Amino acid sequence: MSNYSKWSKHRRFEAAVKRVIDEGWTQTEASKEYGVSRQHLNKKVKIAREERDAQVDAAKARINISPLGLNEKRRVGTFEEFDQRYFGHWICPDCDEHHEMPDFHRDMAEACHSDAHRVLINLPPYHSKSTNVTVKDTIYSLVKNPNLRTLIVSKSLPFARTFLHSINELLCNPDLYEGAGGNLIEDWGPFKPEGSQSAWNQEAIYVAGRQTAEKDPTVQVLGVGAQIYGRRADVIKFDDVATLDNQRNPDRVAGMLEWIDKEALSRIGKKGKAIWVGTRVSPGDIYSTLSIRPGYRVLRYSCIQDDTNEKVLWPDHFPYDQALIHRSEMRPADFQLVYQNVDIPGLGASFTQEMLDVCKDTSRTIGHYESDWRLIAGLDPAGGNKDSGYTAFSLIGVDLKTGKRFLVDQVAVKSMKAPQMKDQIISWTERYPLFEWRVENNGLQSQLVQYNTEIIQYLAKKGVRVVPHTTHKNKWDPQFGVESLAPLMTAEMFSIPWGNAPTCKMFQPVIEEFVAFPMGMLSDRVMSTWFADLGCRDLLDRAHLPLFNERMKVPARVRRRRHIVDFQGQGVRRVEMRDQRAGHMTRGQWGYRRSTLSTPVPHAEVEEHEEDRGPEFVNVEGFVSDR
DSSP, X not given: OGGGTTSOHHHHHHHHHHHHHHHOOOHHHHHHHHTOOHHHHHHHHHHHHHHHHHHHHHHHHHXXXXXXXXXXXXXXXXXXXXXXXXXXXXXXXXXXXXXXXXXXXXXXXXXHTSSOSEEEEEOOTTSOHHIIIIIIHHHHHHHHOTTOOEEEEESSHXXXXXXXXXXXXXXXXXXXXXXXXXXXXXXXXOOSOSTTSSOBSSSEEOOTTOOOOOOSOSEXXXXXXXXXXXXXXXXXXXXXXXXXXXXXXXXXXXXXXXXXXXXXXXXXXTTOEEEEEEOOOSTTOHHHHHTTSTTOEXXXXXXXXXXXXXXXXXXXXXXXXXXXXXXXXXXXXXXXXXXXXXXOTTTTOSSOHHHHHHHEETTOOTTOOOTTEEEEEEEEOOOSSTTOOEEEEEEEEEEXXXXXXXXXXXXXXXXXXXXXXHHHHHHHHXXXXXXXXXXXXXXXXXXXXXXXXXXXXXXXXXTOEEEEEOOSGGGGOTTTSXXXXXXXXXXXXXXXXXXXXXXXXXXXXXXXXXXXXXXXXXXXXXXXXXXXXXXXXXXXXXXXXXXXXXXXXXXXXXXHTOEEEETTTTEEEEOOHHHHSTTOOEXXXXXXXXXXXXXXXXXXXXXXXXXXXXXXOSSSSOOOOOO
């Protein structure tokens, strides 16, 4: 201390810090040598080390030093700086000029490199979504970290190859950087390995400078739905995987989501990132499902921001006049979906909320039915495994006089086991005077109902039959499929109980499924309701008495032997004179009038006449012989 007693405290601290950092002294030795506080010296050493590390990082960035250690990331700068240096000379082929980076491109870049593990980006067409996310950002990421593995998935393999072709050209062709602020290949390359040790083709590339033993390529491409097991990646980019063809109906949407969830996303692990970028194609497409998942970061932009002020998302590239051209070429609802990323309520839906609100009957509660209704139960069975869907039961009553349907009861249980399903069938059969069970014939679960001797015999003793139903393409038929329920609802021919809070809670899920149909994820209650309605239709068809052509002549020998059988009154009588008069129509059991005599003819060909009692009879019996 005697050697440094005349030094200022600041000078002694500087000397002590230098001894620790440059010469490897311990902080205890330095504090004793220079007579400074050990605690304060520790803080100053920490600050000095941080400042020195920052200076080293800045120096490395200036001289473009590549990583020296495994998984070390290069200091490349922000995406905007990278884009301006290497792609700032690009000329837009549509506008013949270079466009500065708009704000929504900055938002996309920030989202791609944020902490979010799932990112969904929906943009209108012609807004450079693939160029920025799939091409530029992929190159930016592999320059930062050559060990990063990126998997690009598109609607087809040939289309996915076009993205990798663009990436290949930018990594291998130095002529593309003529006039740019820097040459990517000279600054960070070469990217293509020399020799043939690593693959470099239309579907996969391994860049030079990788310091990893992983077998998976740096960048690889494939079409949606292709074989993906055995591949691994750190980032998966789904670029325009949704098309009009593969989003045509909910089954295809569900199939794509199943492939994405069970196969594709299992390739990136818990630390991986999945990015979807694309344009909306239809209501209920995969983007609508992904956007409501928790933990997903969603970026959606509308082409036209303000019609009054003619403000658009990217005025330099896609001005308001161009947007108006595309708007005039499309239906308003389609333009709202594709260019504005706005789902129109009811667009593409078979059942609107207004339609279902009309069906709500506040005078009825769960289980209410009238004695003159016929009750049909519909069953949509599902598996009993943990990944299975809902097994749904729907009970509908039909008024044979008016044809109006009344939803009476409903049950939906996820992953219902066979014993539970059996108990539910028996419970309803004992509780309600059922006429028929309609069961979807879709596999083992339905066979447990249709071919279970105990259930069949029990239902037979109750006078209830089981009718199988096989769902094929008729599910989407507007006349006979699920959508055929819509006219009944519009005509107020369908009643949903809504009398109290428990009833509302019971039937709210089926209303939500109807509104979401056909693009909703759940439709089990809707399907079971449709099955029951099919039974109602068959019953109404059978309820009609045959119609007859009253003008057809009948031989006398037949006329003498004719009798009228009254099934409702359980009686048989001879044909009275008034029954034989031309134009007479007998009052049917449900109030409608039907001709009694002659041969059956189609309903549409029968002419009805006003009922005429005829002349009064003189004799007491009121019977006139045929002779």
